[in-house]
Amino acid sequence: MVRSSPVVSGSETTPVEQAPVSAPARVPQERGLSWRMLGRWEVALLGFVLGTVLFGIAETPNFLTGTNFFDFGLNIGSIAIMALPLTLIVMTGEIDLSVASTLGLASSLLGYLFAHGWPIVGAMALVIVVGLACGLFNGLLITRLGLPSLAVTIGTLALYRGIALIILGSNSVTGFPSSYTTIGTSPIPHTELSWSLGIFILMAIVYAIVLHATPVGRAMHAIGLQQEAAFFSGIRVKRIKLVLYALSGLLCSIAGILWTFQYATSRYDAGIGLELTVVTIVLFGGVSIFGGRGTIVGVVMAVCVIGGIESALTLMNVAPQVQQIVTGCLLLISVILPNAAEGIGRIRARSAISRRANE
């Protein structure tokens, strides 16, 4: 991002930033440009996706089988669902680290209510309401009290997990109705998709439309790039952020319900530490940690890469600790590489501007 340092922020922009081009009489042809902008990191990601698939095929015998694809969806689906609202939150320049704890709280509460005789549908409804409340609590602290989201959600990361522990202790609840736990053993009929991955795909389409084609999506871009200017343009900055946090809580509780049924177990430590994977997916997907830049397509591809690598490593019987190292490396790559790519892109844009200036 161009963060103008005091030294260069005179009344004149430096010549490099200027486009001293005379006003064209016609509207310049713009078609295809938005695709080019989408191009940079997403193209690299496509390479990563192909690389992951090739790696999987080379190293394991049954990588490209339906069963493995189902397992892949089972492992990554719930995590990917949490990555969607987090994408929007990061777009606005904020963060939510309490996602995995909200999932854990949802799982514990679902088990607790079920064990205390609640009908499963009623329990699910209350879990979703509580998830929404968790998100709202984050959002209210951040937007009404103006607290930094990093600090708030680190706090609630511990808080929500703590509440989960109080609710369920170290017990685990099992015995959920098999009509629900079947999502952990069989895919959506006539497909190899796990239910959680199917839900993720549907939601990703909705999120992509919202983020890239609607006024509120445009507003999120503006907030992430320059919050004050967005506010001065009439965008309800706080309202949008509050809604995003509420949405995050809501989807994390849904992910928690899916998680519980998939593993047919409710435990307070469900999904512990998963916030790392969720954040990695979002950043590896090309969403700028500073806000304002990123695409849902990128996040979907990041889901494929990270889910695919984990899948392959599991098939290869690689220890979970090593998998964690891989995740950590991807997180670092995702912060380093797009910055480099963006730098190159910016240099190219500049020379393009200069070329036109000299025509």
Next chain:
Amino acid sequence: MTETDGGRGPEVSAPAQCRSDAPVLVLRNATKSFGAVRALIDGSIELYAGEAHALLGENGAGKSTMVKILGGVHHPDSGVLLLDGEPITLAGPSAARIAGIAIIYQEPTLFPDLSVAENIFMGRQPLRTGRRIDRKEMNEHVREICDRLGVKIDPDQAARGMSVADQQIVEIAKALSFNAKVIVMDEPTAALSAREVERLFDVVRTLRASGAAVLFISHRLEEVFEICQRITIMRDGAFVMSAPADEMNVDAIIHSMVGRDLETMFVKSGATVGAEVLRVERLTREGVFTDISFAVRAGEIVGLAGLVGAGRSEIARAIFGIDDYDAGKVFLNGDELQARSPTAAIAAGVGLVPEDRRQQGLVMDMAIDQNVALASLSRLERLGIIRRSAEQELAADWAVRLRLKYGRLKNPVATLSGGNQQKAVLAKWLARHPSLLIIDEPTRGIDVGTKAEVHRLLDELAGQGVAVLMISSELPEVLGMADRVLVLREGRLVAELDRAEADEASIMRAATGQLAGTPL
């Protein structure tokens, strides 16, 4: 830096006869390209000790590039830099400082949490035994420098919360602590009130008297004539002319700067004034402004004058819903504005062109068309989806109407020059057809040519029945554009002057608290 034959470009004219001494600093035929953009084609200037020298030119004329070469920030591709007659190469900003060249940027670059003295002596604090900082000696030094400049500044005060004017003085003091022989001021007065400008000019006079050479960049020609002895004009990256100030006049300067004659500086067609659009009743924000009541009618341009800090921008912010207020009411087209938010104000037909267009007016990294459409998205959507073609048409339409100079509408708005950025902010609001346009410092940091265009645009808007509330620190602008002038002093409305009775003296008297008749 390679030495080139000075055969290209006009020769720097010989020093006036009144001085026999050699120039302190000479820059001759400096060039600088960024990629394929030739920012500086012929940078030439001669600075003399004890003289204030104005550097004039439109935005993009190469002034800033030249300043950065003098400050060691940029290395020229070719050309000669002589200091006291000796060729010198500046390896970086610290080399320039050691050589005795100090640059005072428009926006001061102080560390906000450090004291004045700590800022001045950053990295070279006087030490006592045990490498402890000798505060006493440091503060003593600062007091001495401030005495020399004839200003009162507490060395222990933190830079945070100081006015821009005071921070500039601190930067100047810092320059003096390095024994700077050449002091370059890049638009120092842009953010200052009239009284602060006077104090700055006193400091400049002191600097001159002590034998320093001052290079002064400003868009305000009246200031140039007040303080400078010599004027150099640049256009399109090249030296145009240099002459003693008393041999120049405004018309000649503008002609040299733009290469053409401007029509009269201010267009004022006198639109018919219609119904009341904005009415502010007893608006109060504790400690900021008190009991403000006024009205703006359709087709009227009302100027809000006053010193910086008198509460002008704060009133605009309150009307627009950025800041809350403690008491009072705001009516738009007869209806009270209930919700205090920009969203509500915009819906009621208000547009605000803020003072700080880089932070508040535009999303700098967003495309030009998206910036223009940002406040109109609800009108561009169908079934919740933004119609991209409609968005581009809207932006292209306004770009043509406002004569916006741009490369592509998909380029970030940061690629535009300052004046065109301001046009982009205007386009954003005009696309909504507002009934009230509040414009805070409409032409700050904008070159002369675009300035006249902005003025003509405001006049046209008033002609179309838009109510315009204009805040400006430039009195000629207020006098040239406004139908009525409201003068604020320390958060209170102290005078309302008709176009006929408003002049610089009457406004300044009201703004500074002098009663009419008493000398300023």
